[in-house]
Amino acid sequence: MFPTHPVEAVTHPDPYPYYAALARGRPLYREPALGLWIACHPDAIRAVMGHPAARVRPPAAPVPPALCPGPAGTLFGRFVRMNDSVPHARLKGLLTDFIREQEPHPQTTAWPDTGALTADAIDRYLAAAPVHAQAAHLGLPPGVYADCAADIGAFLSGLPDVSAGPKTAAAHAAAERLQSRLESHLEAPQTSPALRRLRVAGMRADLAPALLAANLAGLLFQSCEAGAGLLGNALILAGRRGMRGAVSDGQADALVDDVLRKDPPVHNTRRFLAAGIEVCGQRIEAGQTVLLVLAAAAMIEPEAHWTFGALGHACPGAGPARRHAAAALAHLLRAGADAVSLAARFRYRPLPNARVPQFDFSKEPSQ
Numbered sequence: 001m002f003p004t005h006p007v008e009a010v011t012h013p014d015p016y017p018y019y020a021a022l023a024r025g026r027p028l029y030r031e032p033a034l035g036l037w038i039a040c041h042p043d044a045i046r047a048v049m050g051h052p053a054a055r056v057r058p059p060a061a062p063v064p065p066a067l068c069p070g071p072a073g074t075l076f077g078r079f080v081r082m083n084d085s086v087p088h089a090r091l092k093g094l095l096t097d098f099i100r101e102q103e104p105h106p107q108t109t110a111w112p113d114t115g116a117l118t119a120d121a122i123d124r125y126l127a128a129a130p131v132h133a134q135a136a137h138l139g140l141p142p143g144v145y146a147d148c149a150a151d152i153g154a155f156l157s158g159l160p161d162v163s164a165g166p167k168t169a170a171a172h173a174a175a176e177r178l179q180s181r182l183e184s185h186l187e188a189p190q191t192s193p194a195l196r197r198l199r200v201a202g203m204r205a206d207l208a209p210a211l212l213a214a215n216l217a218g219l220l221f222q223s224c225e226a227g228a229g230l231l232g233n234a235l236i237l238a239g240r241r242g243m244r245g246a247v248s249d250g251q252a253d254a255l256v257d258d259v260l261r262k263d264p265p266v267h268n269t270r271r272f273l274a275a276g277i278e279v280c281g282q283r284i285e286a287g288q289t290v291l292l293v294l295a296a297a298a299m300i301e302p303e304a305h306w307t308f309g310a311l312g313h314a315c316p317g318a319g320p321a322r323r324h325a326a327a328a329l330a331h332l333l334r335a336g337a338d339a340v341s342l343a344a345r346f347r348y349r350p351l352p353n354a355r356v357p358q359f360d361f362s363k364e365p366s367q
């Protein structure tokens, strides 16, 4: 049975026939059940993304109100991902160059502990491994990878809170630690050549070190949830293909590439309209939100890597994301994870945009 709407599709067992039907039959429409406009065809998505009135954050809430005031709100507000126009343009080029210049294979990626390979340990590994890999790329010392992963986890957990509570307090504390850890790493005299170039380019562009450091934390943040989805969906694909035991690096690369095409980790993103716009013959008023269904666009353009977005806010981390997921998958399977059993029993985390499997849900009500 088809999902009832595109947000439900993210956690549906097989949403792809539905996405294909949407992209072909309903390129841009209003979904009353969600109170959102939905763009599904690549042309409609590009038209919205390319419009200057379509913003990555609601104009009245550039930072989630529950995070303000406080360190988590300050950190969030500094992320390139959460800004448009001038702040975005000044940072995006520098960060993209920096990501390209990073060593493709850092010497040490200390992977998170896989422990006894329980379902709970696998879930924790999926969330932590992408952050460990990105922390290694940033040149941080291996001793702080686990702290980075824990802090990103606490920061992420505070985001959906509508009213300030214990999770918000933990998010503030985590944000403060991330900001100061990345700031001292960026400023350290012995930091990597790529970071030194970033620092110099930042000075020339008149960008404060605090802003650059926040965006290094932003790279850890961006890696986490989507990276967990890519790694987890590749693990499931390995299991469905009956792959037992260790895999070669080539097999891990191929699994990750297949997942990016056939079962991608990010299914949609949003744009918030600061003014009314006309797209594909439809008028969408100011204040409306448009859900851009990337996974539907991929049904029409399967080789366009829609899961990494497009145009101005396209993901600059696609290269490292693929390499890190393949390396983390190979490590997990070498450590003895039983992909076949894992693929036989899991659900998806109830997230509105990312498809991230969860293997331990014994303590939670089923969906």
Ligand code: HEM
Pocket: 056, 080, 081, 082, 092, 095, 099, 134, 218, 219, 220, 222, 223, 226, 227, 230, 265, 266, 269, 270, 306, 307, 308, 309, 310, 312, 313, 314, 315, 316, 317, 318, 320, 321
């Ligand atoms: C499987 C892994 C990943 C997926 C599927 C993914 C997907 C995306 C998507 C869809 C966007 C655009 C969102 C939008 O337009 O609303 C985005 C933005 C971004 N991603 Fe990724 N991402 C992944 C991993 C990474 C990694 C590893 C990094 C860091 C090296 C990274 C850094 C960023 C940054 C900085 C942005 C903001 C770009 C901007 O606003 O201009 N991502 N990502």
